[in-house]
Amino acid sequence: MQLRKVTAASAAVLALALTATACGSEDKDDAAGSDGGGKITIGIKIDQPGLGLKTPDGKFAGFDVDIATYVAKELGYDAKNIEFVETKSADRETAIERGDVKFIAATYSINDERLQKVDFAGPYLLAHQDVLVRADDNSIKSPEDLNSKNLCSVTGSTSAKNVKDKLAPKAQLQNYGGYSECLTGLENKAVDALTTDDSILAGYAAQDAHKGKFKLAGFKMTNENYGIGLKKGDADLKKKIDAALTKMVSDGSWDKAVEANFGPANYKNEPAPKIGNVVK
CATH class of the missing domain: 3.40.190.10 (Periplasmic binding protein-like II)
Structure with a gap:
């Protein structure tokens, strides 16, 4: 009888522990999957100086990187929790659709063909x-x-x-x-x-x-509206990223990023575009 009592008590303790563990795992997963907790994976280019470049010391630099870092911070992620991954031009839509990345900032021009597969926040830069x-x-x-x-x-x-x-x-x-x-x-x-x-x-x-x-030369032969690509239908994330980009412009961080990354080339950039204003 005593053995059965101990066993029953042990079983109760074990069940309680398992319940607590399950709750803890669920909380952790929720945090990791929501803005403000865990890590975030962002797609960038890693071979474009001034925009997205992986430096010899393994760090990442460039205007797109600065944009992505600012947006991630506004979403609640610390810089140390950002994982940048290379997304080549041909792979961008696939990476978003598969969920390999939360969003992409990689000289990603907004056009009608891409809008069939993904959504865009922004634009955050008008290039030519x-x-x-x-x-x-x-x-x-x-x-x-x-x-x-x-x-x-x-x-x-x-x-x-x-x-x-x-x-x-x-x-x-x-x-x-x-x-x-x-x-x-x-x-x-x-x-x-x-x-x-x-x-x-x-x-x-x-x-x-x-x-x-x-x-x-300054010929401006085409309009290239760089946007942040994200999963199609994710209206909540799009709204949050648009808000972050708007804040980045208003607090002067956008201008600082332009000067830091393009200034030495005397790049005559366009003013920061208005959110949702895609120039044809």
């Missing part, structure tokens, strides 16, 4: 397609001046093709593997210009190794 030329080159004053010039095209990009098809049909496209190679070619005069979004060009030109060597 532009060209980068050598600082001492005054021969390219308009897109038409690119005719008969060697225009660098990064493999897989449509930017240079857009220039050739619509503005400078006689431009000579030179295909390179990446923007860094284009910059080397530009510096060595193997090419005369490099084209992509002005924000990306400014980021490269602002690197210490490139300061003073290049300049943006």
Whole structure:
């Protein structure tokens, strides 16, 4: 009888412990899955200076990183609880749909095709397609001046093709593997210009190794509205991110981030766009 009493008592204690453990796990899961607790995973680019770059010491820097960090803080996450992961352009919608990331800030232009799959907060930056030329080159004053010039095209990009098809049909496209190679070619005069979004060009030109060597032409050939991508239908998160972006502009943090990341390239950025105002 005594053994049965001890066993019954032990069983009661065990049941109570299990109940407490279950409650604790549930609380922890709730905290981790809600704004203000646990960790948050954010998608960024890791190879674009000035926007999203993983530095040799394993840290992350750039305008998109600053935007994402500010937004995460407003959602209740400390910087130490942010996990940045690389999201390449072709993988962004999939990463959001699978739930691999909470949101993405990665030179992610808002367009109708993407809006079929994901939602966007913002926009937080209005960029334009532009060209980068050598600082001492005054021969390219308009897109038409690119005719008969060697225009660098990064493999897989449509930017240079857009220039050739619509503005400078006689431009000579030179295909390179990446923007860094284009910059080397530009510096060595193997090419005369490099084209992509002005924000990306400014980021490269602002690197210490490139300061003073290049300049943006300022052609503004297209409008690129950078937004924060998130799961389609998540209206609550979209509202919170929009509020965070609005606050970032109003308290001056947006301007500071622009100056810190693009200032050395003399990037003539557009004023901070109004939330929901996508410029066609």
